[in-house]
Amino acid sequence: MSKFSQHNINKHTYKARTVWTLSFLCFLGVALIADFMWASSSSTSSPLYFSIASNWALEKSGIVIISNFDSSTTDHQGEKVAVKDKKDQVPQRSLSATFADLPAPDLEWQQMPSAPVPRLDGASIQIENIFYVFSGYASLDHVHSHVDVYDFTSNRWVDRFDTPKEMANSHLGVATDGRYIYVVSGQYGPQCRGPTAHSFILDTVTRKWSSMPPLPSPRYAPATQLWRGRLHVMGGSKENRHTPGLEHWSIAVKDGKVLEKEWRTEIPIPRGGPHRACIVIHDRLFVIGGQEGDFMAKPGSPIFKCSRRHEVVYGDVYMLDDEMKWKELPPMPKPDSHIESSWVIVNNSIIITGGTTEKHPVTKRMMLTGEVFRFRLDTLTWSVIGKLPFRVKTTLTGFWDGWLYFTSGQRDRGPDNPQPKKVIGELWRTKLHL
Ligand SMILES: *[C@@H]1O[C@H](CO)[C@@H](O)[C@H](O)[C@H]1NC(C)=O
Numbered sequence: 001m002s003k004f005s006q007h008n009i010n011k012h013t014y015k016a017r018t019v020w021t022l023s024f025l026c027f028l029g030v031a032l033i034a035d036f037m038w039a040s041s042s043s044t045s046s047p048l049y050f051s052i053a054s055n056w057a058l059e060k061s062g063i064v065i066i067s068n069f070d071s072s073t074t075d076h077q078g079e080k081v082a083v084k085d086k087k088d089q090v091p092q093r094s095l096s097a098t099f100a101d102l103p104a105p106d107l108e109w110q111q112m113p114s115a116p117v118p119r120l121d122g123a124s125i126q127i128e129n130i131f132y133v134f135s136g137y138a139s140l141d142h143v144h145s146h147v148d149v150y151d152f153t154s155n156r157w158v159d160r161f162d163t164p165k166e167m168a169n170s171h172l173g174v175a176t177d178g179r180y181i182y183v184v185s186g187q188y189g190p191q192c193r194g195p196t197a198h199s200f201i202l203d204t205v206t207r208k209w210s211s212m213p214p215l216p217s218p219r220y221a222p223a224t225q226l227w228r229g230r231l232h233v234m235g236g237s238k239e240n241r242h243t244p245g246l247e248h249w250s251i252a253v254k255d256g257k258v259l260e261k262e263w264r265t266e267i268p269i270p271r272g273g274p275h276r277a278c279i280v281i282h283d284r285l286f287v288i289g290g291q292e293g294d295f296m297a298k299p300g301s302p303i304f305k306c307s308r309r310h311e312v313v314y315g316d317v318y319m320l321d322d323e324m325k326w327k328e329l330p331p332m333p334k335p336d337s338h339i340e341s342s343w344v345i346v347n348n349s350i351i352i353t354g355g356t357t358e359k360h361p362v363t364k365r366m367m368l369t370g371e372v373f374r375f376r377l378d379t380l381t382w383s384v385i386g387k388l389p390f391r392v393k394t395t396l397t398g399f400w401d402g403w404l405y406f407t408s409g410q411r412d413r414g415p416d417n418p419q420p421k422k423v424i425g426e427l428w429r430t431k432l433h434l
Contacts, residue, residue: 095362097417102333104371107386107430112405115148115425116157119408121170121221124341124396125181127204129153131398132181133408135169139423140306143169143190147202150407150427152400164209166198171274173224173233174341179204180256184224184233185215192241192297192306195220201256212251212258219245220294221274221340223287227320229254232285234269235276237294242309244272244292270326271316275337275394277352281345281377285320286329288375289313289355291337313337313358317375333382334358336369338393342406346399347434350375351385353406354392356420367418368393368411372404374434389428391418404432 115133122136122144131150137143145167149159168186175182181202188196195218201210215222215233222236222245234248248266252259269287276290293311297304315332336355343352355369370391371384388395391412398405407427410420 095360097360097363097367097419098415100334100357100360100367100369100418101391102371102384104384104387107372107388109389109428109430111389112155112427112429113157114427115150115407116160117144117148118423118425119144119396120410120423121187121338121394122341122396122408123172123174123183124398124407125174125176126344126398126400127176127178127181129400130204131396131405132202132204133396134172134174134183135163135167136394136408137170137190137423139190141190141303145169150398152398152403152405161207164198164200164211166196166211167200167209168196168198171195171221171236173219173222173236173278175224175226175231175278176204177226177253177255180253182212182224182226182231182253184231185219185222185236187220187241189304191304192295193304194218194297195237195239195241201253201258203256210256212253213262216249216263217245217247219274221276223269223276223278223290223340225278225280225285226253227280227285228283230264232266232278233263234266234278235272235274235287235290237272237274240296242293242296244274246270246272267320267324267326270318270328271314273314275340275356277339277343277350279343279345279350281350283321286350287316287318288343288350288352289315289317289332289336289339291356311359313356329380330382332373332375333371333384334369336373338409340394342395342397344397344399344404346404346432348377349434350377351397351399351404351432353397353404354388354395354409356393365419367391368420370412370418385434386430390415392424393420399432402431403429405429 119136123134125132129152133148135144145163151158168188170187172186173184184199197214197218199212219236222233224233230250231253232250238245246268249263251263273290273292277288279286291311291313295306296309298307313335315335317329319327335358339355352373357369368391370388372386374383374385392409394409395406396408410423412418413421
């Protein structure tokens with residue numbers, strides 16, 4: 001063999017090996033970081049108010065090629081990765097990481113003053129121009145127990161006050177009558193700790209909290225809304241954080257007072273599970289999107305370390321009216337969860353920002369939603385009316401003076417990577433034209 005051809009062979013071998021090694025390292029890297037939903041969080045953000053966000057790409061770029069691997073062996077922190085024997089390997093498949101993004105018009109977004117803290121799985125209530133932003137995770141190991149207050153007229157964060165000690169820190173059910181805010185159940189503490197049934201009422205005028213009868217069983221992120229003088233609570237996850245609850249309860253309330261001793265059992269919801277939008281308009285109650293299953297505490301973990309479990313995301317729309325029978329309406333343009341505080345009502349339409357959609361079919365990674373959805377209540381039809389500056393879940397959404405606002409949540413890794421990364425406190429707005 002000549003020196004020349006030997007050189008070529010070596011070069012080829014070297015190249016092949018490098019490519020293989022690089023792909024493997026890449027793959028390993030993806031596997032290790034992909035599920036690490038708490039990679040970073042930061043409370044500070046640049047005072048870049050009024051910058052225009054250039055939207056995330058719609059192009060089907062960012063092709064990922066993943067060889068066969070069993071994601072079920074990867075836990076939340078991605079500690080273990082199993083690569084099957086070569087002989088078991090199926091032919092490689094390729095599918096864009098961003099394939100679930102729907103075509104959407106661009107919106108011009110302005111960045112406004114960030115919330116004092118980043119938060120994930122918080123909750124929000126808007127009363128006139130005042131936006132109350134509740135609790136949530138700062139990071140997986142730290143949860144908030146206060147409310148931040150934003151004023152849409154002065155466009156400033158104007159206040160902060162504590163929540164009761166026994167109140168849950170995330171996955172709350174919230175509803176308001178325009179003065180009083182009802183806060184029901186939720187998760188108490190960081191990581192994947194247990195829920196509490198304790199429930200509270202905030203008088204936003206006096207800033208005083210009072211307690212109300214605990215929910216019959218605690219729930220994570222139950223669908224919650226005031227309807228016909230009663231506080232309705234349904235769905236959510238049961239005590240293990242994963243099992244969907246179908247139960248539906250209500251209790252009579254008026255002007256911040258609970259009028260009954262006990263919760264009443266109502267017609268169960270056809271599908272249980274957490275993280276759904278629950279909205280009352282035109283005397284009808286709507287429950288939109290959500291999921292079955294969620295992260296659970298690792299068995300025996302003293303810190304209730306979160307570990308990933310199977311979850312299925314839905315775009316279902318259920319409605320209750322006079323008949324008190326659940327009716328199914330046209331589903332969202334794609335499955336969407338983590339939207340409990342991500343909606344507003346504008347001109348006879350429901351507007352929903354962001355969320356999470358079904359996991360990537362190949363990588364099994366969680367994928368965030370970046371669309372702004374509109375559900376017209378006159379025609380009962382859905383459309384995609386725009387894109388957010390990035391994909392983000394558990395946004396807290398408000399509407400004031402023609403502007404659609406969203407803050408908080410967990411955003412994507414970038415235009416080509418819809419997996420969750422940074423927990424944010426950023427606040428953005430866009431002028432809405434329906
Ligand atoms: C809502 O309707 C009013 C009256 O038709 C209109 O002036 C306004 O621009 C609409 N709002 C949005 C956000 O489209």
